[in-house]
Amino acid sequence: MSENLPADAPTATRPEPSGAPLHDPGAQAPPARRGTLLRRLLRNPLGVLSAGVLLLLLVAVALAPLLAPQAPDASSLGDAFAAPSGAHPMGMDSAGRDILSRILHGGRNTLGGALIALGIALALGVPSGLYAGYRGGWFDSVANWAVNLVMALPAMVVLLASRAILGPDVWALMIVLGVLAAPSFFRLVRGIVAGVRAELYVDAAKVSGLSDLRIVARHVLTVVRGPVIIQVALVAGVAIALQAGLEFLGVGGGSAPTWGAMLNEAFQNIQRAPLLLLWPGLALGLTNGALVLLAGALRDGLEDRTGEAAGTRRSRRRTTAAAPAAGDAAADRSALLSVRGLTVAYAQPDGTDKEVVHGVDIDVRAGEIVGLVGESGSGKTQSAFAVLGILPDGGRVSGGSVTIKGQEVVGLPERARRALRGGTVAYVPQEPMSNLDPSFTIGSQLVEPMRHTLGISRREAARRAVDLLRLVEIPHPERTLRLYPHEISGGMAQRVLIAGAMSCDPELLIADEPTTALDVRVQAEVLDLLRRLQKDRGLGVLLVTHDLGVVADLCDRVAVMNTGRIVETGTTEQVLHAPRDAYTRALLGAVLDEAPTRAPWQPREARSTTA
Numbered sequence: 001m002s003e004n005l006p007a008d009a010p011t012a013t014r015p016e017p018s019g020a021p022l023h024d025p026g027a028q029a030p031p032a033r034r035g036t037l038l039r040r041l042l043r044n045p046l047g048v049l050s051a052g053v054l055l056l057l058l059v060a061v062a063l064a065p066l067l068a069p070q071a072p073d074a075s076s077l078g079d080a081f082a083a084p085s086g087a088h089p090m091g092m093d094s095a096g097r098d099i100l101s102r103i104l105h106g107g108r109n110t111l112g113g114a115l116i117a118l119g120i121a122l123a124l125g126v127p128s129g130l131y132a133g134y135r136g137g138w139f140d141s142v143a144n145w146a147v148n149l150v151m152a153l154p155a156m157v158v159l160l161a162s163r164a165i166l167g168p169d170v171w172a173l174m175i176v177l178g179v180l181a182a183p184s185f186f187r188l189v190r191g192i193v194a195g196v197r198a199e200l201y202v203d204a205a206k207v208s209g210l211s212d213l214r215i216v217a218r219h220v221l222t223v224v225r226g227p228v229i230i231q232v233a234l235v236a237g238v239a240i241a242l243q244a245g246l247e248f249l250g251v252g253g254g255s256a257p258t259w260g261a262m263l264n265e266a267f268q269n270i271q272r273a274p275l276l277l278l279w280p281g282l283a284l285g286l287t288n289g290a291l292v293l294l295a296g297a298l299r300d301g302l303e304d305r306t307g308e309a310a311g312t313r314r315s316r317r318r319t320t321a322a323a324p325a326a327g328d329a330a331a332d333r334s335a336l337l338s339v340r341g342l343t344v345a346y347a348q349p350d351g352t353d354k355e356v357v358h359g360v361d362i363d364v365r366a367g368e369i370v371g372l373v374g375e376s377g378s379g380k381t382q383s384a385f386a387v388l389g390i391l392p393d394g395g396r397v398s399g400g401s402v403t404i405k406g407q408e409v410v411g412l413p414e415r416a417r418r419a420l421r422g423g424t425v426a427y428v429p430q431e432p433m434s435n436l437d438p439s440f441t442i443g444s445q446l447v448e449p450m451r452h453t454l455g456i457s458r459r460e461a462a463r464r465a466v467d468l469l470r471l472v473e474i475p476h477p478e479r480t481l482r483l484y485p486h487e488i489s490g491g492m493a494q495r496v497l498i499a500g501a502m503s504c505d506p507e508l509l510i511a512d513e514p515t516t517a518l519d520v521r522v523q524a525e526v527l528d529l530l531r532r533l534q535k536d537r538g539l540g541v542l543l544v545t546h547d548l549g550v551v552a553d554l555c556d557r558v559a560v561m562n563t564g565r566i567v568e569t570g571t572t573e574q575v576l577h578a579p580r581d582a583y584t585r586a587l588l589g590a591v592l593d594e595a596p597t598r599a600p601w602q603p604r605e606a607r608s609t610t611a
């Protein structure tokens with residue numbers, strides 16, 4: 001798009017929560033949250049003023065046939081340049097036509113044309129920006145190339161050339177303008193979505209089994225809509241100004257009244273009746289000014305809301321998960337999770353593949369906790385993501401087999417994998433705060449995935465959410481459901497994520513360094529919780545960790561990973577006390593011998609009595 005149109009994305013505003021309210025009285029989001037944007041807008045004097053002016057203009061223009069004193073083209077040459085009077089409040093133009101009537105009717109053409117341009121720009125730019133930002137790949141490359149091409153063209157020159165080709169039809173020119181303005185929406189939306197896509201809470205939503213469409217609707221559109229609103233105002237203003245400019249230059253059809261054509265006529269008679277310039281100029285100025293002020297007020301409203309809700313958006317660092325732990329290579333494939341010869345590769349810019357996981361074997365049986373340990377970069381995360389089916393862009397399972405309850409999942413269609421993730425397999429991530437969307441209440445983030453993956457009503461999901469928070473030992477669950485992530489501690493956030501993971505009664509839990517981001521005391525509580533859930537529900541757990549203390553404390557078996565390979569597997573006792581592999585010995589040697597060990601796990605009641 002040309003320099004004439006707004007190309008820079010407005011600052012991304014914090015999303016306004018649109019989380020579904022819970023119907024359970026105890027779990028329901030407070031009704032005060034609803035419609036707060038409108039209330040905030042009404043509290044902002046500039047917002048009220050600009051919205052009022054725009055509304056007035058739109059209503060007046062829409063009712064032009066009723067409000068105009070006479071037809072816009074009715075002329076009486078004897079009254080040319082007549083001053084304002086009771087019958088003609090804005091006076092008469094050079095052809096003796098009523099200016100008020102022409103302003104009202106002209107507004108229909110001017111604003112209608114801008115609306116067409118805006119509609120086309122939105123229809124082309126927003127969906128393609130969403131798709132390119134969320135999916136990337138070849139569509140992103142092609143769309144970016146096309147957008148750069150269009151943006152390199154000067155809009156006014158293209159419009160003048162279009163006029164020469166298409167004729168003096170201003171509506172056709174507005175369609176061309178819409179195409180020229182679409183890249184501004186594309187770039188804005190694509191940039192924001194590409195950022196949001198990397199957020200951990202989007203990964204968490206994927207793992208909880210939500211479809212891409214739902215994730216976009218719930219987590220992405222809320223972030224995009226604020227900036228898009230502002231862009232709408234800017235593009236509408238530019239479309240109105242460009243259209244008026246074309247008419248002013250005499251490029252339009254000239255047959256229908258428009259504010260630009262009126263400016264043109266006024267300019268020709270500026271010496272004789274300078275007042276003629278005032279009315280169309282005022283109409284254009286008021287419309288554009290009101291649009292810009294309204295957009296600002298809307299943005300302020302959205303930012304207020306989201307700033308209050310989100311408080312702190314935590315680090316964007318992508319989780320480096322650890323993969324499922326160890327299975328004896330000999331174990332049979334009837335295990336809950338069975339991984340054989342798993343290889344993961346990333347496509348390189350030169351067309352070659354870089355293999356980062358080289359033939360991993362792991363088994364997790366029902367009711368056991370398997371630890372996957374290894375130093376940073378050993379391939380734990382890649383293995384876990386491969387099992388979950390959420391490898392980042394460019395990554396793929398290039399070989400091997402992963403079965404869950406005997407079902408091969410490598411090559412399974414995405415829909416089927418989602419169903420598995422939302423049901424049989426659950427995931428507990430490393431950084432609890434980054435995996436909760438700051439814009440939604442805890443209740444909303446527990447309820448929505450349950451509604452969609454279990455197909456239950458909101459009321460039922462809200463009831464289950466309260467039970468789940470009790471299950472993970474969160475005090476005052478009803479109150480907690482109404483809180484936003486920034487209002488709870490890291491330990492509570494991790495409990496919430498564990499509750500979310502348990503919400504669909506999984507059989508296999510993949511926990512990625514679930515305690516790394518927590519302080520020592522909270523770590524112990526979360527590990528105790530995991531152990532209790534695993535015992536009570538007979539879960540199979542693949543625990544990715546670099547902490548050998550955690551392995552000793554919790555795991556039944558352990559797999560040690562180094563440079564993309566499992567170097568040793570066995571029972572925890574055997575691997576920790578009689579390591580066979582030199583790397584395992586080095587890993588154990590790196591642990592401080594004098595470091596204090598945690599007391600063995602006991603049920604909560606026992607802990608409180610022994611404390």
Ligand SMILES: Nc1ncnc2c1ncn2[C@@H]1O[C@H](COP(=O)(O)OP(=O)(O)OP(=O)(O)O)[C@@H](O)[C@H]1O
Pocket residue numbers: 319320321322323346354356374375376377378379380381382383392394395546
């Ligand atoms: N997008 C990517 N493209 C290419 N290589 C990658 C990509 N992501 C990870 N890798 C490589 O894969 C290897 C394994 O990384 P992985 O994140 O699985 O390690 P990890 O054992 O989980 O480490 P940490 O404990 O730090 O999370 C690393 O060498 C890393 O460089």
